[in-house]
Amino acid sequence: MIGKPITGRSFGGCVRYIVDKPEAKILFAEGVRMQNASTLTNDFNLQRKMRPELGKAVGHLVLSWSKEDLAKLTDKIMLEHAKEYMQKMGIRDTQYVVVRHHDRLHPHLHVVYNRVNNKGATITDKNNYARNIKACWELTLKHGYHLGKGKEQVNRQALNGKEKVRYELYDAIKAAMKTSKNWKELEAKLTVRGVDIAYKFKSGTKEVQGISFEKGGLKMKGSAIDRSLSFSRINAQLNRNQQVQAYHAAREAHQPSLAQQLREAIRQGIHAEHQPSLNASGVVENLLNILLSPEFVPSAPDPVGDAEIVRRKRKKHQAEQSQGVTR
Numbered sequence: 154m155i156g157k158p159i160t161g162r163s164f165g166g167c168v169r170y171i172v173d174k175p176e177a178k179i180l181f182a183e184g185v186r187m188q189n190a191s192t193l194t195n196d197f198n199l200q201r202k203m204r205p206e207l208g209k210a211v212g213h214l215v216l217s218w219s220k221e222d223l224a225k226l227t228d229k230i231m232l233e234h235a236k237e238y239m240q241k242m243g244i245r246d247t248q249y250v251v252v253r254h255h256d257r258l259h260p261h262l263h264v265v266y267n268r269v270n271n272k273g274a275t276i277t278d279k280n281n282y283a284r285n286i287k288a289c290w291e292l293t294l295k296h297g298y299h300l301g302k303g304k305e306q307v308n309r310q311a312l313n314g315k316e317k318v319r320y321e322l323y324d325a326i327k328a329a330m331k332t333s334k335n336w337k338e339l340e341a342k343l344t345v346r347g348v349d350i351a352y353k354f355k356s357g358t359k360e361v362q363g364i365s366f367e368k369g370g371l372k373m374k375g376s377a378i379d380r381s382l383s384f385s386r387i388n389a390q391l392n393r394n395q396q397v398q399a400y401h402a403a404r405e406a407h408q409p410s411l412a413q414q415l416r417e418a419i420r421q422g423i424h425a426e427h428q429p430s431l432n433a434s435g436v437v438e439n440l441l442n443i444l445l446s447p448e449f450v451p452s453a454p455d456p457v458g459d460a461e462i463v464r465r466k467r468k469k470h471q472a473e474q475s476q477g478v479t480r
Contacts, residue, residue, distance in 0.1 A: 154216065154217070154234070154289045154292050154296075154298050155216070155218075155289055156215070156216050156217075156238060156288060156289045157215040157217075158212070158214055158242070158281045159212075159213040159214070159215070160209040160211060160213070160268065160278050161211040161213060162211060163211065164193075164194045164198055164210075164211050164265070165194045167211050167213055167265055168190045168194050168197070169190045171250075172190045172193065172250075172252060173190055174254060176254060176255040176256055177252050178228070178252065178255075179250060179251070180231070180235075180251045180262070181232050181250070182249070182251070183247075183249050184196070184200070184249070184271065185250055187250070193250060197211075197248055197265075197267050200248055200269055200271070201267060201268075201269045203273035204269045204273060204275060207268065207269060207275055209278075210267060210268045210269050211265065211267075212244065212265065212266040212267065212278070213266075214242075214265075215261065216231075216234070216235055216238060216261060216262050216263075216264070217259055217261035218231075218259060218261065218299070219259060219298065219299035220258050220260070221299040222260065222298050222299050223259075223260050228253060231262055235262060235264055237292060238288050238289070239264065241284070241287070241288035241291065242284055242285065242288055243276065244266055244276055245270070246271050246272065247269070247271055247276060248266065248267040249264055249265065249267070250264070250265050251263075251264050252265075282315065315371065318371045318373075319378055322368055322373060323379055325346040325348050325368075326343065326366065326375075327382075328342075328346075329342035329343050329346070330387060330390050330391070330394075331394075332394070333391055335395065336391065339387070339391065343366070348366055348367070348368050349366070349367045350364065350365075351365045351372070362384070363375070363376075363384055364382075364383070364387070
C-alpha cells in the first residue's frame, strides 16, 4: 500500500478531478452532499470560511495498492482502510469524500478532506511525509498486502516534489556507484548529474560519520534516500568495485589475450607453410578452437560481502543472547 498526501487551495478543481471521471465511484461522504461536484465543493467551501486565513485548506490523499492485491480489495475493504489510514494521519472530525477510480491497472482511491475541521481548527500537515510512510507500512503488514520489490518498481512519472527529487537522487547515486572505485570518482560522476555530496565529520576529527546529497536545492541524508546509501554501505561498495577491478587486472596480466593467441596461431600457420613436416591442418584447427571456444571467467572474490555476512551473523547471535537473558 502506498499513500500520497497533497495539500491545495481549490476544492473545485480537486473535486471535479476525482468525481467527474466516467469510471469514478463515490464510496462514502461525511459532512457533505454527494449529488455532484458542485454541491460537494459548496459544502467544503462553506466550512473553510471558519479559517479564511488558511490558504491551503484542501487535503487530498491518493491511496494505492499493488495489482497483486486486486482480488482482496472490495469497495468496502478499501473504504475501511482509507478510514484507518486517516486516523493514523490525524485526519479526524472533518468533512471528507472517498472516491474509487478504475483508470489504472492497480486498485486506488482518492480522499478529499477539509483541513478546517468541524470546530474551525486546522488539521496539521506537518511531518506528513514521515507519517504517511509509517501509516502505509503498518497497514501493509497488518493486512498482508503485497510488498514492492524495491524502488526500481516505482513509477517515476507519477512523482513530484520531494519524492521526485528523492528518486532522482536514488537513481543517480546507484548508477554512479556501479562503475566508481573510490569517492573521488563517485563525486565526479554525480557532479555531471547535478548532484552534490556533503560529508558529516565526527567532532574534531576527519572521520566521516554520515553523508548527504543535494539536488535542486533539496538536501537529503543518504540513509533517508535509501538504507543502502548510507556512508558505510556506499564505502563498502566502492571498496568492492576496486577489489574486483584489481582482480581482473591481475588475471589479464597473467593470461594471454585473444589477440595474442591469434597472432601466435597465425605465426605457426605461416611457419607450417614453409615446413611441410608440420601439420598445417592442426594449426587451422587450433585457430578455430581459439575463436569458437567460450572463455570461462571465474567470479571475483567478494571479501567485503563475506565480512558483511559475518557481521550480520554476529549481530543476530547477540540479539538472540539478549532475548534469552530478557526471558
